[in-house]
Amino acid sequence: MDFVNPQSSTVIFGFDSAWTDAPKAPGAICAVAYDDHGRVQFHEPQLVSFAQARRLIEEFRKNFAVSLVALDQPTVVPNAAGSRPVDKVAASLVSFVGGGVQPANRSKIGMFCDNSPIWSFISGLEATEDPIQARTASAGHFLIEVFPALALPALDDGFAQRLRAPKYNPQNRKKFRLEDWQAVARVVERSAERFNVPGLAEWAHQMRNAAQPRKSNQDKLDAAICALIGLFWRAGPTAHSAMLGDVDHGYMVTPISDATWPRLRQAAIRRGVPTSQVVDP
Template sequence: MKPDLSTCSISVVGFDSAWTDSPKAPGAICVIRIDGLRARLYLEPRLASFGDALEIIRGERSDTDKCLVALDQPTIVPNTSGSRPVDKVAGALISWIGGGVQPANRSKLGMFDDTAPIWRFKRDLGAIEDPDLARTASTGLFLIEVFPALALATIDRAFCRRLGAPKYNPTRRKRFREEDWQAVGSTIHQFGTLRALDQLEQWCTAHSALRSPKKADQDKVDAIICGLVGLHWLAAPRELSVMIGDLDSGYMIAPAINGVHERLTAAAILRGVPIS
């Protein structure tokens, strides 16, 4: 049973961690607050290291009844090589639309080895990693893994077609398309509108108007996508989201506004990966 959103305050933190915690290439973070059935963009996306993120999340945890961190980075990586089962399932759709899924394994130094920043972050965060409990609990600090590229494909049908992935990474200048940059901004705004999120339109309009966006600007976009996926997971009916994988081998949470794509379903069945 979901909590009564009118009686509790909730914070959703969207965090694109950038994986390696490099001072020269930090991630980005944003905060969405839900209070009295209204959602608002409380903290606009800004650059943040793992340490910065911890400080912001701790503040949110102390100020609200429940805090959900939606993180764009694999949070459960038991495999020593190759890819997690969930990465292969997501990759079945992402590769079809013209994108890629970076394999997560413990041999990736600085990302998932025993001393990688993600494990220190999780330890210091002390959050409960149980997506279904995050939906039903009235209080607590929770963590879920999300994937912006998968979210965009499941939110907007225009991106979910053969080679239809938006080319909005400014560092790949030969592939970057200004119209895709603007289309992603429009998609974010429309997705936020579904959850009546205040203060989002102004940010999306200004961000989409950037004529020479940098990688940091894309990180901010991904942070807001993370936050919106977290908000959707908490506020929308369960059948409008999908959990691919499990808490043993790894998982991802994504919207399923248009239903679960047949490629995800087929790939999950083929590999014996849970999908719900």
């Protein structure tokens, strides 16, 4: 993955919301910011509630022509039960590698019911939810839904093999593998190096060397992955990212690779889910 579309006056936020607004289990947010001259700065992840995240975004984005919030939580959930079509498409890959996709529907109290914090967050954010426009816009404030577990297999072919999804959640003590934690942090570090974001690369290197990562560290690492997904969408080769689904029924923006795209594309065709993936000339 190479940096092919230079950015300026642009800030990309990665927000791992943790889905609910539990004080003891906050989300995490970080930012990759480019000034008017294209110089980049990484703002390290910090733990936040939905309200804190929105205040941080609003205060920070004032200095940039373009702001993009890459959020790890479903943002379009019209279905009362079951799961969205895009969830099933994502599961075709995520389940294959040994992970899981939590179905999004409005019956989930605290996550997607009418009073869930995600809706007041999105309403207060006042961002345009148009991933295609967000990809090339020279001005504006945008929101996209992303999913780190879907992105990781595209960022490392080793994660794309059957049952090879990294087990890097320290909270799941039975399945957590320190070598998987290190591998994910290394993928973030390597991706940051390719996009020439040294601050993110250095931070990921520190995360890789953590002897005993905590759940809060994973939330921060996922926030960094969210920011990278947004960076891939804005600055990477067009053919290496795709939008699955649509803004009416639910969608996800994700990096893709030769190891992941055929499976996702076949699942989308099977289920009649639209995709937006452009082959570079």
